[in-house]
Amino acid sequence: RMLRCSLGRPLDGGDWFVHHGTDVETRWDADVPHLTPNDRFFVRNHTRPPVVDVHSWRLLVTGDGVLGERTYSLADLQSFTSRTYERALECTGNGRRLFADQQGTHRPGTQWGLGAIGVARWTGVPLSTVLRHAGLRPEAVQVMPVGLDEPYVEDGVDHGRVRRPLPIAKALDDTIIAWAMNDEPLPVDHGFPARLVVPGWVGIASIKWLGELRVTTSVVDSPWNTRWYRMHGEGWAGPDAVLDRMPPKSAIDATGPLEAGRLAVLRGRAWSGDASIRMVEVSTDGGRTWDEAHLTGANEPSCWVGWEHPWTPPAAGEHVLMTRATDSLGRTQPDRAPANDDGYLFSAVVRHPVTVAAPY
Numbered sequence: 111r112m113l114r115c116s117l118g119r120p121l122d123g124g125d126w127f128v129h130h131g132t133d134v135e136t137r138w139d140a141d142v143p144h145l146t147p148n149d150r151f152f153v154r155n156h157t158r159p160p161v162v163d164v165h166s167w168r169l170l171v172t173g174d175g176v177l178g179e180r181t182y183s184l185a186d187l188q189s190f191t192s193r194t195y196e197r198a199l200e201c202t203g204n205g206r207r208l209f210a211d212q213q214g215t216h217r218p219g220t221q222w223g224l225g226a227i228g229v230a231r232w233t234g235v236p237l238s239t240v241l242r243h244a245g246l247r248p249e250a251v252q253v254m255p256v257g258l259d260e261p262y263v264e265d266g267v268d269h270g271r272v273r274r275p276l277p278i279a280k281a282l283d284d285t286i287i288a289w290a291m292n293d294e295p296l297p298v299d300h301g302f303p304a305r306l307v308v309p310g311w312v313g314i315a316s317i318k319w320l321g322e323l324r325v326t327t328s329v330v331d332s333p334w335n336t337r338w339y340r341m342h343g344e345g346w347a348g349p350d351a352v353l354d355r356m357p358p359k360s361a362i363d364a365t366g367p368l369e370a371g372r373l374a375v376l377r378g379r380a381w382s383g384d385a386s387i388r389m390v391e392v393s394t395d396g397g398r399t400w401d402e403a404h405l406t407g408a409n410e411p412s413c414w415v416g417w418e419h420p421w422t423p424p425a426a427g428e429h430v431l432m433t434r435a436t437d438s439l440g441r442t443q444p445d446r447a448p449a450n451d452d453g454y455l456f457s458a459v460v461r462h463p464v465t466v467a468a469p470y
């Protein structure tokens with residue numbers, strides 16, 4: 111019998127990932143546990159992972175926002191009091207394919223379904239600890255983390271190393287320099303030996319293979335906040351804005367076999383950036399009526415929470431299931447995601463077609 115995930119892809123027993131060139135996304139229909147295993151976590155690399163020798167690796171903290179330049183080895187970072195939390199990491203363009211599928215507007219870029227997200231248990235040192243140790247000045251306004259991957263070249267233009275300014279408030283809040291992912295050293299694809307984890311923010315904020323932190327008392331831009339990762343373009347009604355916090359989203363995991371007249375339990379998950387989930391609603395009739403689902407498990411900000419909802423399919427045939435999350439900031443998934451040229455932040459309610467079998 112065919113099982114289907116949120117995006118209508120059949121479960122074929124194939125691999126853990128849906129491949130998009132060198133980027134891969136996690137398959138919803140492959141029964142993703144609460145913590146996404148490292149070898150099933152989505153990967154998004156602008157260039158190629160660098161090979162870093164951890165013994166000679168040093169993190170340089172520099173710029174006029176600190177009293178002096180300092181370097182830290184991995185052992186130095188690990189000598190500070192660490193912090194561990196379960197947080198989601200989600201690509202800004204997660205769900206981009208749905209702009210085409212549901213709204214008829216194909217957007218260029220990696221054609222992610224909903225699987226460019228994962229939740230891991232991250233361990234590292236608070237960025238605030240390291241900045242203060244390095245002599246953070248009160249006038250500092252931002253930190254520019256710089257990756258050690260090779261410079262990103264597009265159409266002959268060299269944009270330099272992958273980097274993106276992080277405002278000082280978020281840097282001092284819940285951002286960590288992580289060296290462990292699900293209690294293992296960071297895998298090469300996920301930033302070995304150290305990366306930022308910026309909870310609830312667009313994935314590009316969480317710079318991998320950290321080499322440098324440039325702390326400054328004035329605003330310095332990079333193409334990753336001026337050219338990309340902004341909301342702009344045709345149909346975008348708001349101000350041209352730098353992206354930071356992710357919106358609420360929800361999805362249905364594989365539903366299992368559905369049979370007319372037989373009680374089934376629908377299950378899925380919901381998440382939001384910088385917020386927890388207040389409510390998940392489920393529609394089993396294509397959006398005409400909605401019922402509140404039961405939330406299961408821990409409900410932490412910038413992480414996903416499980417939900418379940420009983421459903422007895424009334425009849426055999428095709429049905430459209432939908433889910434709608436509302437977060438603790440009062441944001442609710444809209445019917446249509448706001449249009450923007452680069453296809454960022456697809457936040458709309460996702461249509462989930464299922465086939466119900468006739469009673470045996």
Ligand code: MTE
Pocket residue numbers: 151152153154155156157199200201202256257258259272299300301313314315316317318319
């Ligand atoms: N950091 C560096 N140095 N280089 C990159 O290409 N990709 C960013 C971010 N950090 C990237 C990076 C993007 S767009 C995302 S979505 C996340 O890393 C992906 O993290 P993951 O590959 O560990 O899932």
